[in-house]
Amino acid sequence: MFILAFMVLVTGGSLLLFAVRGHRVRSRVNNALWSRESLLLGNNVLLMAAMLVVLLGTLLPLVHKQLGLGSISVGEPFFNTMFTWLMVPFALLLGVGPLVRWGRDRPRNIRTLLLTALVSTLVLSVLLPWLLEDKIIAMTAVGMAMACWIAVLAVAEAVQRVSRGTKTSLSYWGMVAAHLGLAVTITGIAFSQNYSVERDVRMRAGDSVTIHDYRFTFREVRDITGPNYRGGVALIGVTRHGEPEAVLHAEKRLYNTSRMVMTEAAIDGGLTRDLYAALGEELDNGAWAVRLYYKPFV
Incomplete structure (x- = not known):
């Protein structure tokens, strides 16, 4: 009961403050659907959905018990299934995001790079599990496709910048390192979950x-x-x-x-x-x- 009361106080209080002050926060922008802002917004929505999955899976058993409906448990299959299908579009947008310009862009500007990355991803997502574990499991291939898509696009875009002589800041290299780190994390999860x-x-x-x-x-x-x-x-x-x-x-x-x-x-x-x-x-x-x-x- 304490946990539920604490969550209501913290979450409800923050939402109440937003409701009271929210009308003062206004921003007039006109971003195209194919823009970096839109892709960032899409990923934020997916991350919020993932957070709600964790919140629902954690609090539902407590609420169910407090309402006198008995004890239930939300186990690993629920989280694995929900997270997997939320992270697939997340990885897709994450890989494309850094390639798209702010404000407005056209898909044809990066069409060749995306097609090359897609072919590389499909090949590597099947080849790597077969080479490393001697067998291919469908969910491992899905995880490897996510990881390879992020890594290939991050590396390809960095190589293009360097070859063109484009000036890059330390924050950009930090972003590349973060994307590669996420790709490594997804790889570890995919292999450990399916081949342990x-x-x-x-x-x-x-x-x-x-x-x-x-x-x-x-x-x-x-x-x-x-x-x-x-x-x-x-x-x-x-x-x-x-x-x-x-x-x-x-x-x-x-x-x-x-x-x-x-x-x-x-x-x-x-x-x-x-x-x-x-x-x-x-x-x-x-x-x-x-x-x-x-x-x-x-």
Whole structure:
């Protein structure tokens, strides 16, 4: 109830102030539909819609419960679906925006560049998942299309400016870096969401499990003693195509004062993937419950 009251106070108060003072804020502009201002406005509308999706998904269960209608949950599928189809037009406008002039422009002025970027995007969105993960998933291709569209247009426009000798400010390069950063973020989300693997397995010394070309071998569990805890650490060797890749040290700690048992996951990070191992409960005959993760492009 406190959260709902707080949201009503903050949001309602700001809307009330806008309603009282809004008539004093006037601006007479005449921007064409094909202009940078219009594209910025479109992206702002899409970002507001994304914000409302988060707000609705967060507050709806609280409102539903306060009205005595029972408990409901808004889960990951709702947010993933809504965000994906809001971000597709967002990425489309974001890539085109910097190419369009302020006030008024004509699409034919950048038609060649857009067609080149479109062809490059379609090719890369299919080729990259196939090369990096050996299989193509539809939603990964959609994510890669968004990322490639933004990155290709940002780089192409920067190259054109440099080749023409156009003077560019630091703020422009900051915009290019931000667009490329968003493209990298979308790439990570697309790959991690669709190609991540999680396995809960029972392992004892000498057992091996293969996950996406990585072979996890459970070597042993050693006793460890820290400054305020004691426990065990599992040594898990990782190889890829027979070559050593990493040794994961997954710990299970019992803290002396609080008597709490905590799991310290082992992580081996890389540019294109992260590997995780978490030690669970000890089972019979020297076996342990182990959780293994493969996370690409996190």
